[in-house]
Amino acid sequence: MLLAPMLPFSLSLLVVWLPVLWPVFGYELVRDYSGLSFFNGWDFYGAYDNLTLGDVMWLNVDDAFGQGLAYVNRAGNAVLKVDNMHNVAFNQKRNSLRITTQAAYAVGSLWITDMVHIPFGCSVWPAFWTKGPKWPDNGEIEYVLQFCLQAYLLNRDSIMEAINLMDYNQMALHTLPGCMHTTPPNQMGVSKELDCSMPSGCVVAETAPNSYQAGFAAAGGGVFAAQFDVSGIFIWFWSRPNIPLSILQATSASPIDISEWGPPSASFPSTTCNITQFFSPQNLVFDITLCGIWAGLPVEYLPACGNSGPTGICYNDNVVGPGDRYNDAYFEIKYVRAYTTGGIAPTPTAAAVAIATPLKTTTTTSMKRPAGTALVSSPLFYPGSARMNTEMGGVIVLLCLLVGTVTSSIL
Numbered sequence: 001m002l003l004a005p006m007l008p009f010s011l012s013l014l015v016v017w018l019p020v021l022w023p024v025f026g027y028e029l030v031r032d033y034s035g036l037s038f039f040n041g042w043d044f045y046g047a048y049d050n051l052t053l054g055d056v057m058w059l060n061v062d063d064a065f066g067q068g069l070a071y072v073n074r075a076g077n078a079v080l081k082v083d084n085m086h087n088v089a090f091n092q093k094r095n096s097l098r099i100t101t102q103a104a105y106a107v108g109s110l111w112i113t114d115m116v117h118i119p120f121g122c123s124v125w126p127a128f129w130t131k132g133p134k135w136p137d138n139g140e141i142e143y144v145l146q147f148c149l150q151a152y153l154l155n156r157d158s159i160m161e162a163i164n165l166m167d168y169n170q171m172a173l174h175t176l177p178g179c180m181h182t183t184p185p186n187q188m189g190v191s192k193e194l195d196c197s198m199p200s201g202c203v204v205a206e207t208a209p210n211s212y213q214a215g216f217a218a219a220g221g222g223v224f225a226a227q228f229d230v231s232g233i234f235i236w237f238w239s240r241p242n243i244p245l246s247i248l249q250a251t252s253a254s255p256i257d258i259s260e261w262g263p264p265s266a267s268f269p270s271t272t273c274n275i276t277q278f279f280s281p282q283n284l285v286f287d288i289t290l291c292g293i294w295a296g297l298p299v300e301y302l303p304a305c306g307n308s309g310p311t312g313i314c315y316n317d318n319v320v321g322p323g324d325r326y327n328d329a330y331f332e333i334k335y336v337r338a339y340t341t342g343g344i345a346p347t348p349t350a351a352a353v354a355i356a357t358p359l360k361t362t363t364t365t366s367m368k369r370p371a372g373t374a375l376v377s378s379p380l381f382y383p384g385s386a387r388m389n390t391e392m393g394g395v396i397v398l399l400c401l402l403v404g405t406v407t408s409s410i411l
């Protein structure tokens with residue numbers, strides 16, 4: 001009885017408020033890596049894998065293109081692959097790639113990548129991830145020492161990482177002690193390790209289907225997105241059929257509105273991990289290694305792939321010999337886009353979506369609005385607008401509560 005008179009009032013408020021508030025969900029594009037210019041702005045590693053101890057040589061830029069491991073295909077997609085054309089003799093390494101953006105992206109950034117194919121197969125360990133400038137190029141142990149000396153943290157965020165015959169993606173943060181993962185109520189993935197200083201990092205396993213392996217490719221690939229915000233680090237994955245309209249409609253130049261993305265696969269709220277303390281500006285990295293200190297560990301390798309060759313040893317049964325085991329060991333990437341809350345043309349409304357705050361429990365998800373999106377300001381790009389951000393944040397929280405009220409009234 002009471003609902004009838006209330007609804008028109010609430011709905012009319014929404015009509016008035018939405019156009020005003022919409023831009024605060026928006027991110028401005030700062031860099032598009034795609035098509036023939038995809039490879040501009042990346043450094044090629046050009047050395048053995050002395051970081052994850054895989055049995056690969058990560059080629060330099062000339063060899064990468066010369067040997068056909070990096071190229072743009074007819075579809076206009078960038079391909080990064082493991083050598084599948086040459087015989088590798090015992091005690092030799094196989095050629096592969098590791099590329100890192102020259103640009104580093106600060107807290108307040110959003111990264112989106114659309115991929116058609118991700119490397120998979122026994123011994124294969126691909127990753128799309130981000131890292132602070134000092135890690136892991138100096139080695140993990142050195143890095144820890146450096147951290148202690150420098151008293152600030154430079155860390156990494158793994159958006160896509162899997163090994164061997166896993167059929168799902170894992171997401172993780174790697175930090176020194178003091179950053180913990182707490183599982184927020186509307187995280188879609190399953191939390192595993194909670195302490196981000198453990199060797200695995202704090203890990204969340206994807207539960208949506210087709211996030212990795214043959215299933216990912218068969219579905220036409222999908223999109224990964226990561227929001228790197230003062231309020232936390234939030235990672236989404238959508239298989240091709242489920243990509244949100246905002247992403248389908250985004251161009252290589254347009255801003256993007258993330259307000260309808262719904263709950264992320266992995267949600268690392270800043271309540272238990274101070275993002276600005278533990279993370280410096282991040283470079284984006286694609287790499288493919290073989291075996292090494294995850295895929296090649298007997299405890300990981302044997303159950304999945306131990307029977308795939310005569311010796312049960314990752315290197316012997318895969319890396320050595322002809323390359324046809326690696327026909328699926330390639331990334332095919334439509335684009336990588338980096339966005340910022342500030343953007344090239346600064347906007348004063350630099351608020352970002354924080355998926356995990358106590359407010360979420362009051363704005364529970366509904367069929368109509370899968371949000372749970374309470375908002376926190378993200379002032380890092382334009383510190384001068386911090387006051388405005390705070391005010392806008394307050395208004396948005398109010399809006400979310402209103403929406404929650406309206407939807408729960410209707411339902």
Ligand SMILES: *[C@@H]1O[C@H](CO)[C@@H](O)[C@H](O)[C@H]1NC(C)=O
Pocket residue numbers: 046047048050051137138139140
């Ligand atoms: C890895 O190799 C590169 C190139 O030789 C070198 O600059 C870097 O210091 C090495 N890192 C480690 C951890 O050994």
Ligand SMILES: *[C@@H]1O[C@H](CO)[C@@H](O)[C@H](O)[C@H]1NC(C)=O
Pocket residue numbers: 274275276277
């Ligand atoms: C988070 O870390 C930053 C940088 O170290 C610091 O300025 C800030 O006060 C910290 N925030 C909290 C809530 O501890």
